[in-house]
Every structure is written in structure tokens, then in C-alpha cells.
Amino acid sequence: MTPGRPPPRPAPEPAPTADQATEDAMSNATTVSPAHSASTASTLITNIAALVTNDPSLGWGSPRSSKFESGGGSPLGLIQDAAVVIEGDHVVWTGDQSKAPATDNRVDAGGRAVLPGFVDSHSHLVFAGDRTQEFNARMSGRAYSAGGIRTTVAATRAATDAELEAGLTRYLAEALRQGTTTFETKSGYGLTVEDEARALRIAAAHTDEVTYLGAHIVSPDYPDDPAGYVSLVTGEMLDACAPYARWIDVFCEKGAFDGDQARAILTAGKAKGLHPRIHANQLSYGPGVQLAVELDAASADHCTHLTAEDVDALANSRTVATLLPGAEFSTRAEWPNARRLLDAGVTVALSTDCNPGSSFTSSVPFCIALAVRDMRMTPDEAVWSATAGGAAALRREDIGRLTPGARADLILLDAPSHVHLAYRPGVPLVSGVWRRGTRVA
Numbered sequence: 001m002t003p004g005r006p007p008p009r010p011a012p013e014p015a016p017t018a019d020q021a022t023e024d025a026m027s028n029a030t031t032v033s034p035a036h037s038a039s040t041a042s043t044l045i046t047n048i049a050a051l052v053t054n055d056p057s058l059g060w061g062s063p064r065s066s067k068f069e070s071g072g073g074s075p076l077g078l079i080q081d082a083a084v085v086i087e088g089d090h091v092v093w094t095g096d097q098s099k100a101p102a103t104d105n106r107v108d109a110g111g112r113a114v115l116p117g118f119v120d121s122h123s124h125l126v127f128a129g130d131r132t133q134e135f136n137a138r139m140s141g142r143a144y145s146a147g148g149i150r151t152t153v154a155a156t157r158a159a160t161d162a163e164l165e166a167g168l169t170r171y172l173a174e175a176l177r178q179g180t181t182t183f184e185t186k187s188g189y190g191l192t193v194e195d196e197a198r199a200l201r202i203a204a205a206h207t208d209e210v211t212y213l214g215a216h217i218v219s220p221d222y223p224d225d226p227a228g229y230v231s232l233v234t235g236e237m238l239d240a241c242a243p244y245a246r247w248i249d250v251f252c253e254k255g256a257f258d259g260d261q262a263r264a265i266l267t268a269g270k271a272k273g274l275h276p277r278i279h280a281n282q283l284s285y286g287p288g289v290q291l292a293v294e295l296d297a298a299s300a301d302h303c304t305h306l307t308a309e310d311v312d313a314l315a316n317s318r319t320v321a322t323l324l325p326g327a328e329f330s331t332r333a334e335w336p337n338a339r340r341l342l343d344a345g346v347t348v349a350l351s352t353d354c355n356p357g358s359s360f361t362s363s364v365p366f367c368i369a370l371a372v373r374d375m376r377m378t379p380d381e382a383v384w385s386a387t388a389g390g391a392a393a394l395r396r397e398d399i400g401r402l403t404p405g406a407r408a409d410l411i412l413l414d415a416p417s418h419v420h421l422a423y424r425p426g427v428p429l430v431s432g433v434w435r436r437g438t439r440v441a
């Protein structure tokens with residue numbers, strides 16, 4: 001980029017409009033100030049105590065890293081006393097603040113930390129109803145079972161489109177205030193052709209990362225005919241849902257769908273241009289992770305009960321293991337073994353699994369704190385997994401990092417270091433959020 005000047009313009013169209021001709025004339029006149037539109041103005045965010053870039057090649061060497069005790073081997077590409085330059089909706093420069101180029105606007109970070117916006121790659125936000133009583137009962141000693149989903153299915157079917165959308169936007173606003181700038185969300189509480197398609201239509205108005213989960217559980221309309229429901233999910237329901245979705249998911253679990261059913265569902269989705277991701281090995285050992293690797297799923301989610309073969313398969317694949325500690329927290333279940341996965345070389349993402357039954361939190365910072373405290377991830381690993389890891393789980397390279405060319409999705413913490421996300425659990429540290437270059441919180 002050239003500081004203080006508009007970006008290079010493409011060659012004019014053969015017949016420019018009057019407005020375009022005027023703008024071109026202005027930009028060519030050396031005595032006129034550059035004609036910036038608001039969307040292409042450049043903004044310098046400077047006086048950043050610690051900048052997480054997620055590009056290790058940009059991080060300081062060991063002599064400088066010692067100040068934060070997190071430099072050696074860190075994946076975060078930390079830069080101290082740093083600055084970021086945003087132009088339009090992209091990052092165009094990151095580095096030492098003393099070398100920052102001139103810009104149109106300037107924001108003083110006040111010696112605080114800046115990170116990429118969180119990428120929440122697993123949520124279930126299109127639903128109605130409430131499961132407070134179920135949670136209360138479970139916390140009083142009853143075991144979690146997949147059947148609780150039926151309660152939400154009944155409430156979701158009974159809700160209007162406006163009610164579903166109002167709930168979705170409420171949870172999205174909640175997540176945004178806590179630093180989530182990209183989220184994936186799923187259907188799965190309709191389980192009819194019409195109700196699944198409308199959930200995805202509503203979700204698609206708010207995100208590109210939409211997942212068809214008609215195979216959440218066997219619909220209560222097919223109590224004695226799971227094969228009939230799989231036929232619906234892979235047939236008429238898929239046809240109605242595919243236009244709104246990028247991904248297809250299945251809950252591969254005892255009481256939901258077995259390996260053969262899951263393979264049939266995901267294969268049908270692939271044939272329609274949807275890419276697979278799987279709820280795998282959450283409540284018990286099973287075929288989900290191996291199936292995810294076999295089908296090149298972007299992510300195997302939960303990964304709580306894994307054999308050595310499952311870990312090896314993930315380590316030798318492009319499939320990300322997405323860990324969802326909000327679910328274990330909210331069900332008092334066994335934590336997934338994050339250290340085993342990381343030490344084997346598996347790419348790990350951290351997400352909320354925000355849903356009304358088993359993990360009703362939209363807070364990525366809370367999940368980071370759980371991952372550090374209870375899953376023994378280092379703070380650096382947890383922050384990487386909630387940003388770059390989430391991006392990998394969505395097969396995205398434009399988010400989850402703060403390097404030139406990345407989308408300008410970033411968060412300002414009211415703290416001098418990203419480590420405070422785990423060090424100060426439960427404290428609302430996110431004090432600024434930029435999405436696509438615009439400050440939104």
C-alpha cells in the first residue's frame with residue numbers, strides 16, 4: 001500500500017459514469033487531496049503492547065520474546081509495541097509501531113493487546129425455547145442424553161420466522177461483543193423439509209458459514225423408521241437445504257446416526273456440493289473421526305473419546321479436531337484430551353458449540369479459559385485455536401490472522417496481553433471489535 005494515498009485503481013470501464021469520471025479526474029490532479037471514500041480510508045491502530053498475528057514468521061526472536069514468557073515455539077507470531085494498518089476491509093500492514101506508515105486515521109490502543117477476531121466454527125443458533133429445567137436437573141445428578149434435542153425441535157417448529165431470527169441476532173450480538181467476528185451455525189432443530197430449509201435460510205442472511213444438520217437426531221416423526229428418515233435427509237430435505245448451506249454435518253453417535261448412516265448422509269451432501277464436518281466421538285468411542293478423515297471433512301467436532309488410531313488418523317489428515325469445552329462444562333462430562341491431540345500434531349480448533357441444551361454460552365473467551373485451566377492447553381495454544389484454528393476448521397485463509405491481505409477482523413483487549421483471557425476468567429476484557437475494517441463494538 002502507499003500510505004496516505006488511495007489504492008491503485010483498475011483501468012476505467014469503457015463508458016464511465018459521470019461520478020466515476022469526476023472521481024478519476026480528482027485522483028489524477030496532484031493539487032487535490034486524495035478522494036477517499038470512507039471504505040478505503042486507512043487507519044493506523046498503534047501503541048499495541050502485544051499483537052497476535054498468528055504468523056510465526058512475524059514474531060520476535062527469542063531475546064524479545066522473553067518479556068512475555070510465551071515467545072519460544074509460540075504459534076501466535078507476537079509483535080510487541082506493534083501497530084496495524086487497516087485499509088478498507090483488509091489489513092495492509094503489521095509491524096513495529098516505530099516503522100508504521102502514514103495513514104488517514106489513527107487509533108491509540110493505549111498499551112493494550114490486539115488479536116484477530118475469534119472464529120467460532122461450531123454453533124447451533126437457530127432455535128426457540130428454553131432448557132433451563134433440563135440443565136437444572138442435570139446439575140442435580142441426571143445424565144445427559146441426546147434425546148433432549150427433541151424439546152428444542154418442538155419449540156423451534158412452533159416458532160415464527162421472526163422469532164427464530166430475533167433469537168439468532170440476539171446471540172450474534174452477544175458473541176460480537178465478546179469478540180466473535182466469524183461464526184458458523186447449523187440447522188438441526190427443524191427435522192422436516194420446511195423447517196430445516198427455513199433455519200438455513202434465516203442463518204444464511206447472517207453468515208456464509210451455514211451447515212445443514214438435518215441429521216442431528218432421527219426425527220420424532222420417524223420413531224420406527226430411521227432408514228426412512230435417512231432417505232429424507234439425503235433426498236428431498238437435502239435438495240431443499242443445499243442452496244442455503246456450505247457444509248453438511250451429522251451427529252455420529254449412539255442414539256443418533258451410526259457410521260454407515262453418517263457416511264451415506266455426508267456422501268449425498270458432497271454430491272450436492274456441500275463439504276462435510278462431523279459431530280464425532282463426543283459421548284462414546286465410535287466411527288465418526290475415522291469417517292471424517294476418510295471423507296476429508298474440514299473438522300471432526302468434540303473428539304472426547306478417541307483411540308490411538310483416531311489420533312493418528314487426525315494427525316495425518318487435513319481434518320481439524322474442534323474441541324468444545326462448553327459442552328463438557330455444561331454436562332459435567334470428561335474433558336477431551338487436548339494435550340494428546342496437540343502433542344501428536346493434530347490441528348486443534350476451539351469453539352463454543354453454543355446451543356440451548358448442552359452448551360449455552362456464546363463466549364469464546366470463556367472457552368479459552370476452560371481450555372487452559374481444564375484441558376491443559378497453553379494460553380498461546382488456546383488463543384491460536386480460537387482464531388487461526390477456527391479458520392482452519394472452516395478452510396478459510398482470509399480470517400484468523402492479522403497479516404497483510406487478511407480481513408480486518410480484530411479485537412482490542414482491555415489488558416496488556418492475550419494471556420489475560422485465561423488469567424482473568426469471566427471478566428469482559430474485549431473492549432473494541434472491528435469487523436471488515438469497521439469498528440462495531
Ligand SMILES: [Zn+2]
Nearest residue numbers: 122124279353
Ligand atoms: Zn454441536
